[in-house]
Amino acid sequence: MNIEKFQIAEFNQSLQQSHERNFHHIAENINGLPEILQKLQDFQVAIPSWALGTGGTRFGRFSGGGEPRNIEEKITDVGLLHALNRSSGSISLHIPWDIPENAAAIKALAAQHDIRFDAVNSNTFQDQPGQAHSYKFGSLHHTDKAVRKQAIEHNIEVIRYGVELGSNALSLWLADGSCFPGQLNFRGAFKHTLDSLQEIYAALPSDWKLWIEYKAYEPNFYSTTIGDWGQSLLFANKLGPKAQTLVDLGHHLPNANIEQIVSLLLMEGKLAGFHFNDSKYGDDDLTVGSINPYQLFLIFNELIEGMDARSMNHATDLGWMIDASHNVKDPLEDLLQSVEAIMIAYAQALLVDTKALQAAQQDNDAVAAQEILQHAYRTDVRPLIAQARLLSGGVLEPVYFYRKLKVREGLIKERGLKTVATGL
Numbered sequence: 030m031n032i033e034k035f036q037i038a039e040f041n042q043s044l045q046q047s048h049e050r051n052f053h054h055i056a057e058n059i060n061g062l063p064e065i066l067q068k069l070q071d072f073q074v075a076i077p078s079w080a081l082g083t084g085g086t087r088f089g090r091f092s093g094g095g096e097p098r099n100i101e102e103k104i105t106d107v108g109l110l111h112a113l114n115r116s117s118g119s120i121s122l123h124i125p126w127d128i129p130e131n132a133a134a135i136k137a138l139a140a141q142h143d144i145r146f147d148a149v150n151s152n153t154f155q156d157q158p159g160q161a162h163s164y165k166f167g168s169l170h171h172t173d174k175a176v177r178k179q180a181i182e183h184n185i186e187v188i189r190y191g192v193e194l195g196s197n198a199l200s201l202w203l204a205d206g207s208c209f210p211g212q213l214n215f216r217g218a219f220k221h222t223l224d225s226l227q228e229i230y231a232a233l234p235s236d237w238k239l240w241i242e243y244k245a246y247e248p249n250f251y252s253t254t255i256g257d258w259g260q261s262l263l264f265a266n267k268l269g270p271k272a273q274t275l276v277d278l279g280h281h282l283p284n285a286n287i288e289q290i291v292s293l294l295l296m297e298g299k300l301a302g303f304h305f306n307d308s309k310y311g312d313d314d315l316t317v318g319s320i321n322p323y324q325l326f327l328i329f330n331e332l333i334e335g336m337d338a339r340s341m342n343h344a345t346d347l348g349w350m351i352d353a354s355h356n357v358k359d360p361l362e363d364l365l366q367s368v369e370a371i372m373i374a375y376a377q378a379l380l381v382d383t384k385a386l387q388a389a390q391q392d393n394d395a396v397a398a399q400e401i402l403q404h405a406y407r408t409d410v411r412p413l414i415a416q417a418r419l420l421s422g423g424v425l426e427p428v429y430f431y432r433k434l435k436v437r438e439g440l441i442k443e444r445g446l447k448t449v450a451t452g453l
């Protein structure tokens with residue numbers, strides 16, 4: 030399903046008048062508008078290949094129609110999103126859910142859609158057909174050297190795939206942990222994991238990064254070997270400068286102050302980037318911004334203040350990725366909503382008067398600090414984001430356009446009604 034330029038132009042034309050009214054209303058109150066618009070245009074969020082199909086739960090999965098059946102169709106779907114919002118310019122592959130067998134052809138297809146390859150993800154939390162050793166009791170932390178070796182080799186193979194595609198980071202999440210007290214020797218598990226990570230680290234090309242994701246619980250419910258940012262940071266510090274900590278918003282214990290974690294990791298030069306999603310209870314993987322958009326804004330506020338203090342490039346110096354998937358929405362509409370929520374939080378954080386906030390902090394003026402933050406948070410920045418999209422050749426209202434053009438119906442015609450995307 031191709032989106033033609035004239036379709037975008039016609040659609041935008043139909044909304045032009047009301048957009049201009051809204052945009053001018055907000056534009057006149059904003060200092061440094063051209064720079065802000067440029068930053069919004071530059072900002073790109075990677076799409077995980079596994080979010081393009083309907084996610085399941087362990088109780089069931091209700092397939093949607095027209096889901097991508099292979100890596101080529103996944104790239105095409107990300108291309109569709111990018112054509113609409115011009116902010117989804119990369120895809121993150123999960124191996125072996127995606128096997129980029131013919132790298133040259135896959136790269137060419139991605140280039141046609143203006144898509145690049147973000148971090149590649151390894152998978153040692155499931156057994157694959159024909160695999161010699163089981164990951165039932167973990168992978169890189171396993172008591173059996175042969176299991177650890179198999180998991181190390183898998184990670185090195187993933188790096189090789191990534192190199193062929195022009196990716197430059199390996200993103201690693203381990204399910205390794207224990208379900209019962211006494212099952213595991215914590216120090217033994219940590220040491221084995223470190224030894225295994227050191228071998229993977231040694232296989233990284235010089236310009237690559239190793240992103241170490243942490244998660245408090247699930248699938249193990251007593252201990253997780255990389256269970257929080259402290260454990261991830263310990264590994265990253267011991268490994269060296271290419272290793273950093275990846276923050277998945279859903280991977281904390283309830284009420285964790287994620288913005289504080291982020292600010293300290295950034296200060297230490299150890300923040301890899303994000304898996305964005307939202308949650309009410311645990312690793313719910315809900316649409317970004319659907320439950321707690323204020324938290325997302327506070328995270329972006331710390332990011333911008335911290336990145337600017339270190340002269341970092343907002344668009345390129347951290348990994349920005351969505352990790353959300355669930356049962357009830359059209360996955361592409363959901364991803365459009367997630368990207369929009371990220372852009373909104375980013376734009377609001379760009380509006381924060383950082384100097385005034387620092388002065389309020391210096392004076393211990395909690396009231397002024399709250400006023401400053403919430404003034405930015407309560408600004409309706411949607412016309413700014415729409416304007417940035419317009420300048421980049423995207424559509425003013427992506428979800429509305431997607432429905433008006435009956436994109437899902439087109440995909441169902443092409444791919445069929447009963448499709449199962451590989452992944453979660």
Ligand code: LRH
Pocket residue numbers: 079150202242244277304312352453
């Ligand atoms: C684990 C996780 C991790 C995986 C993805 C599929 O909960 O967040 O990032 O790779 O889900």
Ligand code: MN
Pocket residue numbers: 202242277304352
């Ligand atoms: Mn994740």
Ligand code: MN
Pocket residue numbers: 277279280312352
């Ligand atoms: Mn997760």
